Amino acid sequence: MAVKIKTLSGYIHEYQKSIVNPEDFWRQQAEDFYWRKKCDCVLDWNFKEPRIEWFKGGKLNITENIFERQIYTRKDQAAIIWEPNSPDEDSVTLSYSELFNKVKQFSNVLLQNGVEKGDRVAIYMPMIPELAIAMLACARIGAIHSIVFAGFSSNALADRIIDAQAKIVITSDGAYRGAKKIVIKSIVDAAVEKCDSVKTVIVKRRTGEDVNMVDGRDLWWDDLCQGVSLDNEAETMDAEDPLFILYTSGSTDKPKGVVHTTGGYMVFSSYTFRNVFQYNQGDVYFCSADIGWITGHSYIVYGPLLSGATSLMFEGIPTWPDAGRYWDIVEKHKVNQFYTAPTAIRALMAEGNEFVEKKEMPSLKVLGTVGEPINEEAWHWYHDHVGKGRCPIVDTWWQTETGGILISPLAGIIPTKPSYATLPLPGIKPVIVDAEGKELKGNGVEGNLCIKFPWPGMTRTLYGDHKRFYETYFSTFKGLYFTGDGVKRDEDGYYRILGRVDDVINVSGHRMGTAEVENAINEHPLVVESAVVGYPHDIKGQGIYAFAVCNDLDDSADEEGIIKSIKIGVNNIIGPIARPDKILIVSGLPKTRSGKIMRRILRKIASGDYDNFGDTSTLLDPDIVEEIIDKSKL
């Protein structure tokens, strides 16, 4: 592996190098890997179309870089340590050679079931090792995996399967989540009913309950693997062949299929993993995310395994059987780097210090956070009580679209500051622009965060909709990739992410489009229209506040009942993560004369701030604001 940055001056030097000659810098990083054919051109790009191609002409397979490239040195080393939901069940360790065999075998299973290079495979599974095996098997045969978080509803799953035209779905019978047992297969059944493209459903047994297996379509994972060869030659992929699609929310109602390609994503996920977490050989690294999100893709599976790391994968939740579950895992497996979300930290902080105080956790060296801004109180609690004051915190800023971390301290190297993601990684050129797109140079400025030069891990397109790709990220500020985040660069040049500036809210570190939730609410037979905004929430960071206008309600209407049924509806249409925390039934929404909802006003009301609504002269009906305020105070 290429040298890791080890000092602050080393960082400054590498950063300079990467900015002066990015192609040379990334070519050097790519030399760590095994390419069946080296690239003809490191970078070809423009942000106008946009077209972004890294390592063009290069041929490789990402799993060959995880396995064949490292197998002689890491054969017996743990690749994945799997910690089950219940502490009473044994954990499972898969060495690099064991994982390799399972991936090769399942690759053969996929091939035998007619999956071909370029086909899309939907994966809807709990956090069990087979989830990682399935995704790596797809990558090995050149199929494009589309993992859907197993908390999404059947409708949301169906939308994603249909958009990607997936041929096959891989799932499990059920899932364990804390004290609950969740049905998975019946959700898949309901989804697949609407999806003509799906020919096969492969089911891994986890909870052992009775499930309905559809003849000619559904097959058991374990039966399929019986007697299947462990020999499998990896497919040759172009550097720019898609590796996976991952759906994420945007400001319109339809989720976007973010596409990541093979070569650049490989180089970037591994480079950022090693440098940010300062992973040393033999360390045990634990990221508590779900593989259904980008953090799990890049920093449970690809980044760590490409770096020869031991990656711990956890099936359960942080608060079951008690709020000490993470700390038990850290002690049991002697975890060295721990990576989680601010929402989990706040939830555990709310449970008091007793669980964490009992644990010394001497193995811990680095703590990480991701997904949403971390408030100072949570940062200090994490630092003092979990890290015992001796572990640097890496507050990593990035997005599904960026493929990997863009702004973050390098652990122990870049001095931290609570709530700051600090400095850009080598190769990353952030710029701050005002509403007109004028670059705000120097320090002590605040505005829209954009990136002005491509990096290898960035998304290349939205699946099947390149026009939308351009419109979403490259049309707001010409020549720049627009992140959708607000940011401040302080007097030291440190970056602090301020949150989304578009109609996206961040609930427990999960991105949620307000339009997506509004559409789900509007499906309710009584709802005429709705508006959804985020508001500050102690644990979730942002909660979902919905204002719903209902048809024909008289004074005797059962508002509580309607609110409950709206919540159930959202649950069914998207999933529990989109369920509004608060719903207010109102007789109208504050709109401008041209019919635009004034969300600014609703955001203030939702956060309990009733003063100074700014310019309200364009309001069509000012009385409505008074009515909403009065009702929200009830």
Ligand code: PRX
């Ligand atoms: O608003 C930023 C926030 O999460 C968004 C990206 O969400 P998603 O694509 O789901 O990916 C989450 C995991 C990478 C960003 O636009 N965000 C992410 N990390 C941070 C953050 N906000 C503040 N600080 C962070 N460290």
